[in-house]
Every structure is written in structure tokens, then in C-alpha cells.
Amino acid sequence: MKFGGTSVADAERLKRAAKRIVEKREAGHRVVAVLSARGKETDRLIADAFEVSPSPDPREMDMLLSTGERVSCALCAMAINDLGHRAISLTGSQAGIVTDTSHTKARILDVRADRITSALDDDNIVLVAGFQGVSTAKDVTTLGRGGSDTTAVALAAAVGADVCEIYTDVAGVFSADPRIVPDARKLNVVSFDEMLEMSASGAGVLQLRSVEYARNHGVRIHCRSSFDDQPGTIVVSEEDTVENPLITAVTHSTGEARVTLLGLPDHPGIAGRVTTTLAEANVNIDMIIQNEPVTADAKADMSFTIPREDLDTAKDALAALAAEHGIEIRTDESMGKVSIVGAGMKSHPGVAAKVFTTLGEHEINIEMISTSPIRISCVVPGDKVPDAVRALHSAFELSGPDTIRPEQPFGEFA
């Protein structure tokens, strides 16, 4: 069981999470629960750091931020003990989560779950501080924002859990953001591949790395609300999904920026230097387009999209290259992206055409396009994103009761 920051934000919610954990134990399950830092605690600690230092040391940032989840776990253990059950809290290090030494964005190398399993054998409920581990250099590390999902999935894999339940403040994974599409449908089941594409293209409910980890280790995720007992969304491997709908969901993001480089000299390797420069500055390029020059001595143009918060970093990184070659840099901070995701798309041509037609009918300009076998993404003007989401959701008939897919035979979740 994994509880996010809003689910443990105050004493009342924390006690509710404790009760929920105890109910699961009393139903006969052995329980490991991963907790995030409470409410705005991580933001508060980050603010404290920047009050002291303009560029906090990453190792020390990890030492600082890792305290938030420990507080949540200790408090929750107290609440569970009061309910007549035995609970112990463990830090990421005590839980055996071994990472590399990349502070603030460490990757899990190994999970040595002996202490967890022996505590479970002693009839304890085990609470583990999410988002953190201990590096091979024995320093405290953190896994980056949203890392508690990854902690939960990694522990589920290590102890061979039946299911990894992610409790959040939404009821599950939806066919679109319900704030934009009020009749969006809660999905009962999605495949890992679909969920990966959805997380990567803007669905905030599950962290991308945790879904990757779950797919690689075959961990069944159940994403559900911490405020009621309704089943949420099960994420499983494709062979476990009963049927593949054409389109599963429409996702979007509004945090895109476009950078256009005008007048690139036409010699080999220049595009490579641009992308290498950005990679070295830790800027992830999403989509990229290059216009070939028409004549031999002409110059080329290149456009790409990046997360808006990386725009200043990207401009700084490219400044020297641009000056050297007389390249003009233009930027547009107000771009958005709308994507449709569906495993059934693979076997149905014509989906892309329907997307383009639909957006065209709504007079939404498509600036850039990228696709995967189960996803089509279009960069559109930021202010057109809500219209685009509603148009595609309607065109692919994604609304309706959440019983379009047959119920899955998942025991307690059925």
C-alpha cells in the first residue's frame, strides 16, 4: 500500500490511512505500506534550503528531504499501534533500498528486503519511508519527485506482493482529465504499455519510472482513492487485459516550450551537436523537426519541444553554439501537447487521420507530431489544449459508464 502526501497531510487523514492499513491486515493480508512526506512538507524543506543556500549541495538536499517521509512513517506507526496492531517504521536505508550515488535523482540498484520480511514474519505491519534509499557510498539518497511510487513498486517486487496499491486523491486512471472532460470515464484496467505512454504524455496519477519498474518486474498496480473503498484502476501486463480498446485515453500537458533554431549551417553533425549540448545540460527534448535545406548552400531550420522549466537552461546551453555559427534562436513558451493512447491502435490504421481531421474541424493548428505504436501526440497552442482534449475524447467516443470493458476477475477488486 502506498499513500501519497495528501493522504497523510494532517492528523485526521493520517489516522484514516492507519485505519485503512489495519483493515487490510485484519482481512488476513501481510502489509508493507510506503508513505510520502506530509502535504507541503517537502516544499517547506526545499524553501528552507534555498533560504540558506542559492544552490544547495545535492547530497545535503537528500539528507534534508528524506526526513519528510520518516516523519510520516513514524506518526503512522504510532497511530497503528494505538489501533492494537504492531507497526514499525523503516527508513529507505533500513528497508534495504540500495541506489546509485546520483543524489536527488538516484536509481534503485537493489532491494535487500530481509529486514522487511523478518518484521512481517514477526507479525508487524511495516511502514517504509518512500522516495529514498541508501547509496553504495552509504549516503542517504532520494529518487526524485514522485519517487515514493517507485519505492512502493520496488518493494512489492522484492517481497513478491500480490498487488501494489497506490492510494491517491483521485479515484483511478481516467480516459481524460475530469477537470477538462467532466464525463471522462474511470478505466478499470490498463496495460503497462498504455500506462507508460499515458504517464509520459501528461497523466499525473502514476510516476513514469514506477510504471517502468512495475512492467519490468511484473508488479500488478492498483491505483485507487484513499477517500473511499471503490476499486480504482488495475495496471497489468497486456496479456492480462481481456480486450484492447482502440483508444484508451486522451492525455495532455500544458508545460511545453518550443525552441526554433534558424539558419543552421548545412554541415554534418550540427544537429548532433545541438542535441548533445542539450543532453549535457540535462534538458530532455520531446519532439524534434528539421527542415532540409532546398539548395546545397542553403541553411536549415530546426524546431524542438522541451519542458518549459528547462527553457532558460536550454537557451544558456545553446548560446555559444549559436554565436559560433550565427544561428538565431526563437522560443515559444506557450505550447501544449495532446495525445491519444490505446493498445488497439496498433492494428487499426486511420487513427492518425481521424486525430488530424478532428483537430482541424475545431480549427486547432497542429505544430508538431510524434507517434509510437500505441500513441499519437500533437503539439498545439497552449490555450487550445482543453478544446483539443474534449474534441478527441468525443471523437473517439471515450465517455460513458466505466463498464464498457468487462469487469476483470481480480478477486477482491472485482
Place this chain on the structure above:
Amino acid sequence: MKFGGTSVADAERLKRAAKRIVEKREAGHRVVAVLSARGKETDRLIADAFEVSPSPDPREMDMLLSTGERVSCALCAMAINDLGHRAISLTGSQAGIVTDTSHTKARILDVRADRITSALDDDNIVLVAGFQGVSTAKDVTTLGRGGSDTTAVALAAAVGADVCEIYTDVAGVFSADPRIVPDARKLNVVSFDEMLEMSASGAGVLQLRSVEYARNHGVRIHCRSSFDDQPGTIVVSEEDTVENPLITAVTHSTGEARVTLLGLPDHPGIAGRVTTTLAEANVNIDMIIQNEPVTADAKADMSFTIPREDLDTAKDALAALAAEHGIEIRTDESMGKVSIVGAGMKSHPGVAAKVFTTLGEHEINIEMISTSPIRISCVVPGDKVPDAVRALHSAFELSGPDTIRPEQPFGEFA
């Protein structure tokens, strides 16, 4: 160097502590600094715990409270890195502080300082989270309130430090509380034994256990202000003090409660049962008086003092015994205690008489008395404590410039 909670309470003070640590490093010293939790952080965490649970589990309380010092250390390390020096923060566990398993009041069993010494060898400033360790069962433990002083002294002993500097919000150890006696004198040197008696009888500046640890391991303590560069008070073994004044200081406490048991049956062991009962309830008796019965069938009375916060616990613990033997329990919550401490007292008779005469002249009733070779303590009504402190401070001529003792040859502190 050890910095208390007020010395790291906000960003400005924390940066000042960082600067102070760096100055020490730049003067050519290798530095290990122990930090407390910031300002009211520990109180805040305790309040969070009691909001969740009426009786928080001690193991989880330690997991919770230990985060406060980690936050201080991480932030201070960031500030030091910004000043161009390398600093790393260590948890109590990482610093090798091994304790027993008595959660919330653990005792240090061993200090395995290898990681500290190798970090010092790598030219790091080492910051250690005070007040905490790791138990032999690999759980996080805390050393009880004021435990950061003990951490500092224990580390000073383990790494063979020249001195353990305790930075606080006062200028050192005074001949009396300056809030009560404005012309109290700052003491340049006190012996371990004197400091032990002073800490035990109300001087709040150094925690009793840390002084014990320093005496047992021969660690020289320098207690000084974190707000200026003036030398403070050196605590050393008696042979290192140049002369022993008759009286060194007057200490006091106002948090005493008196319990009187009326009508104790005169059979052997009843006093023993009273004290055993209180010990089992973790109530420390300070002074104790028993009136012998005059005739063979008469009953005895017994009075003792305890910390006021333990009064309810004591009454609950004694209730059954009192009912069984028809003992009446009377309590007085408003008692205080005034003590004079001085290593020279041993060789000078007549000190006690002067104390009693002085208090008598000021019409202050002495309710109970206890003594050690270098201390005389009197329980007096709580509202008379300030008068009693001033009267004794004046009678023993403790005021005056702080040069009454010759300056000590302590290198940088001279």
C-alpha cells in the same frame, strides 16, 4: 563544536554558525560540529505525535524526533559549502554512535568514529546530528533532552579532540543565574565535580550526562556564547584548576514538589516499598526525610521532593500502597531549592552554618537539607527562591569582575 537549537533557529543564525565553523577550520583546526534541532522544531514534532496518538510508541518517537537534527546538519552543510569549504552531514547512525535499546533515553555504548575520521582525512568539515544514535538492534534512538551535549562530548572523546566547544545563548557558566543576580560573575574555570553538582542542582547551561561523560573520558569542555568571540567557561579536571575557591556558584531550581506521607505503619520495609514503587514509575526522588515514631506503636511520617512534572505519576503510583496501609498523602507543588557549590568547601567547616544563618536572617524557612562534600542544598518555599539566591550570592561574596580567579593558560582561550 556544538551548537544548540537557538544558534541554528533561522537561516541567518545558521549561516552565522556555518561562518564560525569555517573560521575555526581556517585557523588550522580539523572540525567536527554537532547540531541540535532548530529552535522549536522538537516541540513541534512532539506536538504532531500527540495529535496522532495519546501515548506515542517510544521507538517511533525516536524515528520522528531524530529528523530535527538531520535537517539542521544538512542545511548547515549547504551553508558551509557555499563558503568554499567541503562539509558533509552525518546522522547519529552514520557517525557511529551506538546506543542501547532504551528508546527516548538511550545511553551511548560505543562510538565507532571511522567514518568521521576518514571524512576529516579527506579535508571535510563533519557535521553530526546530535541527540541520536543507532541501537544494537539497528533502530534509531535518541539520548533524551539535551542529548546533543552528550553527542558532542562523546565524539570529542572518540576522535581525541583538543577541546569540546559548547556554543549556547549564554556567555558561559555564571556564579548564579544573571536573571536573578545581575552582578553574577562569569566563571573562567570550573572543575568537572563542581559542574556536575551545578548541573544536577539547576544550572541549565550543560546537561548533566554530558559532564559525567566528559569527566569519565577527560574531555575538556569550553562552554561559550554563539553570539560573540569572548572566551566562556572551561570545564576541566580538578588538578587542572589553579585554585579552589571556597564557593563557586549558587544554583537553584523552582520546579520541585514535596510529597508527605502521614501515618506510615512502623514495620520494616515500608519506606523501601515507597521508594521502590516510585523508582518503578520512573520518578526520581531528590531529598527524603523520615520522622522516627516516638513510641513503639506510633506511626511515622515521611517527606520527599520530586520534580513537579512527576507529581501526578507519583500520586498514581502510591495510591494502592496508601489505601492498603491507611497512609495520607499530602503534596505541595510550590517548592524550590537553592544550592551552593564549591570544591573548596571540603576543607572549610562552617559553610553550612553560614548558609543557614544567612537564610534565617532573610526569614526564609528551610524545609529540607541535603549535602555532598562540595554542595549544600536547601528546599525552601518556591516564592522565596530569588531572595535566597541573592542572599547567598552576596553572603559568600561571589559578585565582582570575572578576574578573581587567575586566567588559565589555555592557549586560544587565555
